Structures are given as structure tokens and as C-alpha cells.
Amino acid sequence: MVLTNLLKHLRFHFVKQKPQLIYPFQDSIRTINFLTFQSYILSHNRIKKKSSLFDINKAILQHPAGSEAQTSPKMEGQIARRRFAMMILLSVLLATSSSASASSPEVFVKKTISSHQIVIFSKSYCPYCRRAKEVFKELNQAPHVIELDERDDGWNIQDALSGIVGRRTVPQVFINGKHIGGSDDTVEAYQNGELAKLLGIDSTDRDDL
Known part of the structure; x- marks a missing residue:
């Protein structure tokens, strides 16, 4: 969504007269249809998560809609602005890719466990x-x-949780980052006083569950 909005923004400000981006590279200019370029960037696998700006530039220049054009004095200002706009766009592409990686289900599970004393x-x-x-x-x-059935990514989180603890069943309980286990494990730890010890609370007057 962020990337799409940025593409629209760049088109509005830098491509007012014609639906094309003029991108300079090594003394030549590639003229790329804007909508085709947008579809190419969003749907093809040439730009991977760890691609460098050079890799992305190369992918753009290999786009089949690219064609060489000649520069003119009137175009110099537009070229400079569009070059700057393209660098912003490429930076956002890389940042978006990194953000997606950082928000993976496995990262979410580990971060949740480390951020709370008790997690179920x-x-x-x-x-x-x-x-x-x-x-x-x-x-x-x-x-x-974390109620997995109430989240759109619940299935993915459950898969990630399975990879971490070796179980796909719920509940899965953690205290201070330590995996306690499922329902039976939690009840047993409650009855033998281990839960109270981990939580640093009084373990007297426990009821059987």
C-alpha cells in the first residue's frame, strides 16, 4: 500500500504531461511506461529481499519497455528531478522488503515471548x-x-510456533521466556508450585484444577 501510494505520488509530481518515467543511466535515457513499470516492480521476482540499488537499476534497464532516447536542454531539469524521485522509490522498495522480513511470524512469536512475563x-x-x-x-x-483464531495471520503464527517448540497444538505457555508447555504441563507446574516459583509469588492455598 505504501509503495503503491508512493508510485502514484511520483507520477503526479514528476510525470504530469506523459505517463512515462525518463530514467538516466550511463549517458542514455530509458523511457519506461509508468503503469508497465509499476506492474513490473510489484509482480516480478527480479528484485529480491537483499537486492542492492545496483541490482534494481539493472532490473529496470532490462525491462522490455525500455528504449533509448536523446537528451535536450529542456529535459535536464526534469531528468534531475526524476532521477531523485527514482532513488526515493528504490529506497522505499528496499525498506518495504526489509520491513516485511522483520515482521515475519517467527519474529513476532519471539518478540512476544520476550516482551511479556506470561504469554499464552x-x-x-x-x-x-x-x-x-x-x-x-x-x-x-x-x-x-494471543488468540490465534481471531487473527488473520493466526495460522502462520501457529506454524512458526510449531517450529520453535516442536508442537502445533494449543495452548502453548511461556513464563519469563521459558516454555512451560501445554494445558497439562501448565496445570502440573501449578500444582507442584513451579509456576509460583517462576513468577515469584506465594504458592500456598492452591486449588486443584
């Missing part, structure tokens, strides 16, 4: 998940709960 990866309709939540209610603790 759960599904709202699951009775085993409710049982695990009840444990912390008995301890007067408020866990950070």
Missing part, C-alpha cells in the same frame, strides 16, 4: 486453553494471550 498462544474456543488461563486466574496473574 491460544484459541478462543479451545477448552484446554481455557483451562490454562484458569491456572493464572487462580494465581491472580494476567497473561498476555
Whole structure:
């Protein structure tokens, strides 16, 4: 969405008269139809996550719509502005790619676990998940709960969680970054006092669940 809006913005400001981008490279100019260029950038695999600006420049120049044109004095100012606009666009492409990588499900899972004392990866309709939540209610603790069934990326998060803990079932409970396990593991740790010890709270007067 950000990239699409930027492309529209660049078209409005730098390509007012003709729907084309004039991109200078090594004493020649490539004239590229703007809409074709946009589709090429967004849909082809030539620009990978770790591509450099040189790689992207090369991919643009290889675009089949590219053709050489001659410079003229009147075009010099436009060329300079469009060159600057293209560098902004390429920078955003790389930043968008890096951002997508940084927000992967595995990164989300690890960041969530490290950012909260108690984390439960759960599904709202699951009775085993409710049982695990009840444990912390008995301890007067408020866990950070991720309801996978209520998220669009819940399936991907569950896959990433499976790769980390070796289980795909829910709930999966973490305390201070330590994996406790599922519902039965959590109840057992509650009953033998391990949960209270990990949380640094009084373990007396526990009820059986």
C-alpha cells in the first residue's frame, strides 16, 4: 500500500504531461511506461529481499519497455528531478522488503515471548486453553494471550510456533521466556508450585484444577 501510494505520488509530481518515467543511466535515457513499470516492480521476482540499488537499476534497464532516447536542454531539469524521485522509490522498495522480513511470524512469536512475563498462544474456543488461563486466574496473574483464531495471520503464527517448540497444538505457555508447555504441563507446574516459583509469588492455598 505504501509503495503503491508512493508510485502514484511520483507520477503526479514528476510525470504530469506523459505517463512515462525518463530514467538516466550511463549517458542514455530509458523511457519506461509508468503503469508497465509499476506492474513490473510489484509482480516480478527480479528484485529480491537483499537486492542492492545496483541490482534494481539493472532490473529496470532490462525491462522490455525500455528504449533509448536523446537528451535536450529542456529535459535536464526534469531528468534531475526524476532521477531523485527514482532513488526515493528504490529506497522505499528496499525498506518495504526489509520491513516485511522483520515482521515475519517467527519474529513476532519471539518478540512476544520476550516482551511479556506470561504469554499464552491460544484459541478462543479451545477448552484446554481455557483451562490454562484458569491456572493464572487462580494465581491472580494476567497473561498476555494471543488468540490465534481471531487473527488473520493466526495460522502462520501457529506454524512458526510449531517450529520453535516442536508442537502445533494449543495452548502453548511461556513464563519469563521459558516454555512451560501445554494445558497439562501448565496445570502440573501449578500444582507442584513451579509456576509460583517462576513468577515469584506465594504458592500456598492452591486449588486443584
